Amino acid sequence: MPELPEVETIARGLANAVVGKTIGTVTVSMAKIAVSVSGRTFAADLPGDTIVAVGRRAKFIVIALASGRRLTVHLRLTGRLIYQPAGPREPYPYTHISIDFTDGTRVMFADIRQFGRMRLLEPEEVWDADGGIEPLSEGFTCELFLSMLDGRRTPIKGFLLDQSRIAGVGNIYACEALWEAGIRPNRPAHKVSKPARRRLHSAIRGVLARSIEARGTSVDDYVDAEGLKGGFQNQLSVYGRLGQPCPRCGKPIVRTVISQRGTWWCRNCQK
């Protein structure tokens, strides 16, 4: 599933490609993917509106329209948001929504497993993803993170995956940050020492920033808005590296299941 760096990369790519463009026609070939609480239909209601910004909140891409409405996109497991330049329409596999702009360019929502959703929010509609704090925001201070772990008996890995606390960190970056900070993934959160919490706060921000720099991690289906793979899969230290040497100590990486998720870590240097 795309996590914060992948969604951020897609949003930045789309922002460059479509801000200022006016929607000409919208084609929806799978109704369940185009969600609208008001009952309005994408094909009837979106044409004529203009895209004023594209951003990210948690794992959602947020497309702001001149009318004050927003389109939020969650890619879930296999969703893709693909931009196509003007020219003959190139069929893209498993396209369920096509937004065609008046200049001949288009954005397509494709999803082989159909769990992804594009949602139309009315201007007054309240929406805040899953509520967790953005880990790259100024508000996510070391002091705040230190206090967030107090009294939390859940394994630290499970805590990092809880989208209602920290937004956008999924399995890949939880594994990588815990390795970087030298913390055993199943250590109860409240038992992580103060110095280790500080290292983890820094590691979370560091690994997310480095992955954005590399345009995300392509270990599954993720591609950016141009349909290209990211590069951070070549910089992973533990995720998916069962049996390979730990980059720090050389001992083999192990895989266990923590918080129902496969977890890769080093028994020797994560305590």
Ligand SMILES: [Zn+2]
């Ligand atoms: Zn190690």
